[in-house]
Amino acid sequence: MGLLPCGRWPHSPLSWAFDAAQLQFCPIVSIALLDERANRRAHADAMIFPSIDHLDNLSNRLQAGFIRLAKDEALWQGDLHGALRHVVSFVAETLDVGRAGVWLMRDQSTRLECMMQFLAAEGRFDSGLSLDAGKYPAYFRALDAGRVVDASDAVNDHRTAEFANGYLMPLGIGAMLDATLHKAGRLSGVLCLEHLGSPRLWSRDEQNFAMSMADLISQLLVFHELKDSERCYRMLFESAADAITMLKAGHLVDCNQKALELFNCLREEFRTLRAAQLSPPFQPDGQPSREKAVALLRATAQGQPQFFEWRYRRPDGSEFDAEVSLNSIWLAGEQYTLAVVRDVTERNMAQRTQQQAAMHLEQRNNALQVVNGLASCLHGTTDLRLIAEETVRVLHGLRRSELITFFRLLPDGKRLQRLAALGIGAQELGMQEHDSIPYEGSLAGLALTEKKIMISSDLVHDERIDERVKKNLMGRGIGALVSMPLIYRDQALGSIGLLFHNPGIDFNDLELETLQAVCQAVSLALANARHVQVLEHQAMHDSLTGLPNRAQLHRETAKTIEQATNNAKGISLMLLDLNRFKEVNDTLGHHTGDQLLKQTAERLSAVLQKQDALLARLGGDEFAVLARNVQPEQSMTMAHGLLAALRRPFEVQGIFIELGGSIGVAHYPQHGETSNALLRCSDVAMYVAKTT
8 A cells, every 4th residue: 555545546547656665875985085075965865756646647647648648640651850859848848857868879889979959958959978887887887787777866877876986076966867778689779868957766767768768769779770761772773783973053963882993083083973974975966065965954943854865085085885864853852863874885785784673662661561551550549449450451462372361369368359351251250259279289379479471382381280170271261371470579469371372472671671561560550559558548537446536437427428318218327335445444454444445346347347337446344336228217216226235244264254334326307417417416315315
C-alpha cells in the first residue's frame, strides 16, 4: 500500500508507492570529500517529493500527452529537425524541466554529441556539445546497463557526479532523467532531461514516459534516415553505370565519379569548367556546338527532356562520341539540368545494364511505394483486425500468392489465431471465426522461433512441419508456403502466411527485402496498437480489481442513456458500499483489504454474469452497477442478490471475515437523466440503507 491513504487506490497504470530504499544517494567514499560535498548534500535536503494527487494527475496527463503526440502525423510527414524540435520542447513542457536534449553516439560509441537541446527558460534550441566516454566512464556505463538513468540528486548520484563541477553546479541542474535511444538493438543515443534547481524524485510514470519518448525518437531517427537514404539512392541508382553531371546556367556544379573517369579530370578541375569547354567548336553534323547546346538546354528548361548524340572534347584534347539525355530538375527552389552521358563504344553492354537497372529500379520503387503506403496507412491504427485486413490486401497486390493469411499470437503462446485472409479459399476460412493453428509444428511457429522468414517450396517433403498441420494445408490444395514472422523487440506478435497451390516457389533478394520491410512495418504498427490499447485500458480501469473505474462508468452510462428509447426497458444505477471494511482494513492491514476487494469484485461479477450489467469500482470500498434493460422491480431483485452474495464470509489467509454491504438504487429517468444525477441519488439511497 506504500504511502497511499486508506481507501484510496490509484487509477494510473503504474504504482506510486515509495519507500526508503528508493531514496538512497551515493555514499561518501572519502573523508576528504566531506567539505567539498557539504553544500551538495544541503542542496539534496530540498528534494522535491510529489504528492499523491499530483502523481495521479501527472499519470493521466503523461498518458494523454504521449497518445496525442504518437498520433501526430506532422512528426512523420515533415523533416527530422522540425520533428525533434517539437518532441523535445513537448517533453520539456510536459515534465516541467529546464533543459531537454537529444544526444547521439558517435565514433563507435566513444562519444556523445548533442544533436538538439531545448532551453526552456530562453525558449531556444542549441546543439554541438559533446561528451567523451573516457572522461565520464560511470555515466556511459550507466547508459549501457539500463534503459534509464534517474538521477534524482544529480550532483551526488554516482552515475552523474562526474558532471558536478564542470556542468551541473554551474548551470544549477539538480536532477537528471536520461532515457536511452536504440537502433537495431544497440545503444545509439540518449534523451537527456535536466531539472533546474533542487533535486527532484522522478516518479515511475515519469521514467516510463521518458522511455516511451526515447522509443519514439529512436523510431523518428530510423524513419527519417530511411526516407533520406531512399531519396539519395533513387537519384544515384537511376543511371549508376553512366556519367552524371549537373548544370546550372551553363556551369558544371557537380558530377559523379563515372563522369570524372569519362572526362579524365579531377573533381576540382571539373567544377571550374563551363559546359561549352567540353565540346569542340562544331558537331559532326556541321552545326556550331554552342548554338545547338543553347537550343537543347532551353528546351530542357521548358520541361522537354532531350535525348541526342553529342561529340565531347576532354580537357586533354581527346574527343569521344556519346549519347546524352537531359532532364530538368528542381532542388531547393532552383532549376538544374541533369545530364546523363554514355560512351557509345560500350553501347551494347550499357544498354543491357540499363535495362537490368531500370527493371530493378522499377521493382524497388514499386516495393518501396507499397511498403511506404502500408506503413502510412497503418500508422495510428489501433484496431488489430484493421491492421491485419489492410496488410493482406497490400500483400495480395505485391505478390500474387493464391491465399494470404494473417495470424496473431494468442496470450498463451501456444496457438496463432487468424485475424484476416484474402485470396482463393479465404471466403471458406471466413466462416470459421475462431480458426487457429498451433505454434509448435507449424512453419509460422518456426519462423517466430528463428526470427526470420521461412520458405517451404515443397510442402509435401518438408519435414519441419507437423504432419497434422501439413495434412490440413494439403487438404486445401496448398503445395508451398512462406511464413513471415511479426516480431517487435524480441516479442513475438504473430505471422503472415503466403500460400501457393504449386510447389517450387522462389524469391529473389529484392522480394525478400520487401517482405522483410513489410514485417518490420506491420510489427511496429501492432506494437504501437497494443501499447495505445494498454494505455487506454489502464486509463479507464481500476488497477487493483481490473474493473471499469468511475470515468468508464460515466461514459458507459451516458452511452446507455443516449441509446434509450420510449420503447426500451429501463436503466438502473446502483451504488454499493461494504460494511465494516475500514475496521478490517485497519485491523488486518492493507494487504488483507486488497484481497477482500478483489474477492468482492469476483463475487459481484459472478452474480452479474448472466445480467446485462456493468460492474465498476469507484474507489475505496465503493462499487457501482449499471443495469440495462431492467424494470425497477428487477433491479431490486438484482440488488438483493448482490447483498446476499456479500453476506457469505470471505476467507483471506485462513481468516473468515463477515462484511455485508449497503446498496442504493436509482432508476432512469425517475431519479435523474444523467449519470451524475443517478449516482447522487443512488448515493443518498445507499446512505439511508446503511443508517436504517
